[in-house]
Amino acid sequence: xKCPICGKPADAHYRPFCSKRCADIDxxxxxxxxxxxxxxxxxxxxxxxQES
Ligand SMILES: [Zn+2]
Numbered sequence: 001x002k003c004p005i006c007g008k009p010a011d012a013h014y015r016p017f018c019s020k021r022c023a024d025i026d027x028x029x030x031x032x033x034x035x036x037x038x039x040x041x042x043x044x045x046x047x048x049x050q051e052s
Contacts, residue, residue, distance in 0.1 A: 005022035017023040
């Protein structure tokens with residue numbers, strides 16, 4: 001199995017990544033991806049919650 005970040009052989013301790021660094025990179029991507037909309041889409045207004 002290869003590291004999806006850099007393509008090096010995965011380390012058993014950090015698999016599927018080769019190192020903690022690559023694991024952190026992937027985690028960062030995942031977090032940013034879950035919060036940010038791809039740049040090819042217009043920013044959608046956040047739904048407003050009304051307190052009643
Ligand atoms: Zn790597």
